[in-house]
Amino acid sequence: MTQLSDENRLDDAGTAGTAGTKGPASADGALAHALDRAHVFHSWSAQAALDPIAIAGGLGSLVWDFDGTSYLDFASQLVNVNIGHRHxxxxxxxxxxxxxxxxxxxxxxxxxxxxxxxxxxxxxxxxxxxxxxxxxxxxxxxxxxxxxxxxxxxxxxxxxxxxxxxxxxxxxxxxxxxxxxxxxxxxxxxxxxxxxxxxxxxxxxxxxxxxxxxxxxxxxxxxxxxxxxxxxxxxxxxxxxxxxxxxxxxxxxxxxxxxxxxxxxxxxxxxxxxxxxxxxxxxxxxxxxxxxxxxxxxxxxxxxxxxxxxxxxxxxxxxxxxxxxxxxxxxxxxxxxxxxxxxxxxxxxxEGIVANAARIGADLLAPGLADLAARHRSIGEVRGLGVFWALELVTDRATREPVPAAFMGALKAELMRRHLLPFLAENRIHVVPPCVVTDDEVARALAIYDEALTVAEATL
Incomplete structure (x- = not known):
């Protein structure tokens, strides 16, 4: 996993820290991963190949690992953290x-x-x-x-x-x-x-x-x-x-x-x-x-x-x-x-959180995702409301053939590499940030989707 720049690092208080810092927190991350693989039985999964990220904390639309690397949580975990992390x-x-x-x-x-x-x-x-x-x-x-x-x-x-x-x-x-x-x-x-x-x-x-x-x-x-x-x-x-x-x-x-x-x-x-x-x-x-x-x-x-x-x-x-x-x-x-x-x-x-979700959907996600669709041949359809959207991905817009699993795997890797936690299902990206997501966070996420789709489309 590539490291974030300083402004995307977090210390224990959830504020900017020093990039590349290793120490007790990193050891805790390794322990969390080891204990998970030794003792936790995961849902809807074949267990042997799992390699879960160890999440140490979160705030708003961000989560971070034990090394302090932060990620935009555009899955809202399982589309449930509507009010954001640690309100x-x-x-x-x-x-x-x-x-x-x-x-x-x-x-x-x-x-x-x-x-x-x-x-x-x-x-x-x-x-x-x-x-x-x-x-x-x-x-x-x-x-x-x-x-x-x-x-x-x-x-x-x-x-x-x-x-x-x-x-x-x-x-x-x-x-x-x-x-x-x-x-x-x-x-x-x-x-x-x-x-x-x-x-x-x-x-x-x-x-x-x-x-x-x-x-x-x-x-x-x-x-x-x-x-x-x-x-x-x-x-x-x-x-x-x-x-x-x-x-x-x-x-x-x-x-x-x-x-x-x-x-x-x-x-x-x-x-x-x-x-x-x-x-x-x-x-x-x-x-x-x-x-x-x-x-x-x-x-x-x-x-x-x-x-x-x-x-x-x-x-x-x-x-x-x-x-x-x-x-x-x-x-x-x-x-x-x-x-x-x-x-x-x-x-x-x-705090106007429901209204914020409506505004984010109408003013930012709807036009922003439509713009992505105009520039990416793999996006067959954009649909959604509020902070509840999906991009349906296809190999060909005329036939609407879904992209293969290998494409989705490559896309997930690119999104994670750019520090966005995605929600992927079958041939779709579900764009589902917390209702408290900010305009700047949406802009950053749209840029990440753009970059990741560009790389993944090269495999089609």
Whole structure:
């Protein structure tokens, strides 16, 4: 790894340090790497060839290793550090809560938990006043599915092939991508194709055609499965890991109308897209649609403490007024997580962080990524909202053939060499910085993407 210039080095306080300094911190980095390789079993990976970077610290949109070399975090780790690394108000809230009550059973009332739930529903649609807290996004989707089945008395869940909903029993089977296939142990899941005009399953030539034909396809699946057997349609509002697929105009309202027509619930998965990522509090705020259940995690507290949850429409919550809800988690509403939510949502509101994400997307990323596409033949499509974007990379714009894995490997190496942590998936770069990213950081990242693409394209 090449070393950064002095202005890109960091000392222990996160300020500029001296380039090339070696010492105890470097030894800690070597130890972190050695312990990881000896004892940590990584997700979604063949273990033998892994060579992870050891991250020592972070601040805002930057992280750094144990040698003090800093990187722009344009992956937001796993598209969850919306408020940025080490936001002082969130850190202070966790510390303060730990000093008062570091844990409490979910059966007890807890002031911080109530405040967190109140803050969350304050951004939800009217008629959604209850939150069930979970440990993350996967079990949020798991419990939304459970709620839908118990409320409707039906079994089947319809979800899209291009989706990711988590790695627990029902959530991973609701997932549409390859990760579902070795894990198909849950019952009652049916998949359909959602809209994706760039690679349309419906031979559509316009967004309007894609919407019309995708909705017709979904209705046919509903009819073929028997609507009386379907509990819910589960959708990522904006598809995340599978491509940052922004739904075309009219699609989500059309899904809502189908759900209403057939008495089916609509669950919107906002785990990745929610809490500022698209430049709105919830991604569905862009699309004039109200779901019955909303799942969340990630951006609600930027993952400072593991947490997720389900926002529940009042009629569904009322189902369990005099009927036991058969679900629970030891750490549901954990007070450290609750304190981090309260501080995060307050900071986002008072510091204009959601508005910053919207401005960055509209004024900088949209034109900046379009300019990259105009100059790089490997960019087939640019799509996104807020700080949630993808560049789809192709070997040929006419055929839209995806670039090979070797290209993506070379591209990742070039991005890392220029000190940008990327989020790469299949043949795509996902451009997903924290919502607090600055204009200068975006400009620097765009220059790095430009340079790295230029080098990688020489291999095509």
């Amino acid at each position: 002082p108000r969130v850190v202070a809230a966790i510390q303060a809560q730990a000093d008062v009550l570091p844990t409490v059973a979910p059966a007890n009332a807890n002031l911080t938990r109530g405040q967190a739930a109140s803050a969350i529903v304050g951004h939800a649609p009217a008629g959604m006043s209850k939150v069930f807290f979970t440990n993350g996004g996967a079990d949020a989707n798991e419990n939304a599915i459970r709620l839908a089945r118990l409320h409707t008395g039906r079994d089947k869940i319809l979800s899209a092939y291009r989706s990711y909903h988590g790695n627990t029993g029902a959530a991973v089977v609701a997932t549409g991508d390859w990760r579902r296939i070795p894990n198909e142990f849950a019952r009652g899941h049916v998949h359909f194709f959602g809209p994706y005009l760039y690679r349309s399953e419906f031979w559509a030539a316009s967004p309007e055609q894609e919407t019309e034909r995708a909705l017709r396809h979904l209705e046919h699946v509903l009819q073929a499965e028997g609507p009386q057997s379907v509990a819910a349609i589960l959708l990522e509002t904006v598809v995340g890991t599978a491509g940052v697929l922004v739904p075309p105009p009219g699609y989500l309202p059309g899904v809502r109308a189908l759900a209403d027509r057939y008495g089916v619930l609509l669950i919107l998965d906002e785990v990745m897209a929610g809490f500022g990522r698209t430049g709105a509090w919830f991604a569905f705020d862009h699309f004039d649609v109200t779901p019955d259940l909303i799942t969340f995690a990630k951006g609600v507290n930027s993952g400072y403490v593991p947490v997720g949850g389900v926002i529940i429409a009042d009629p569904i919550a009322a189902t369990f007024d005099h009927r036991v809800f058969p679900g629970g988690l030891t750490y549901s509403g954990h007070p450290l997580a609750m304190a981090s939510i309260v501080a995060t949502l307050d900071a986002m509101a008072t």
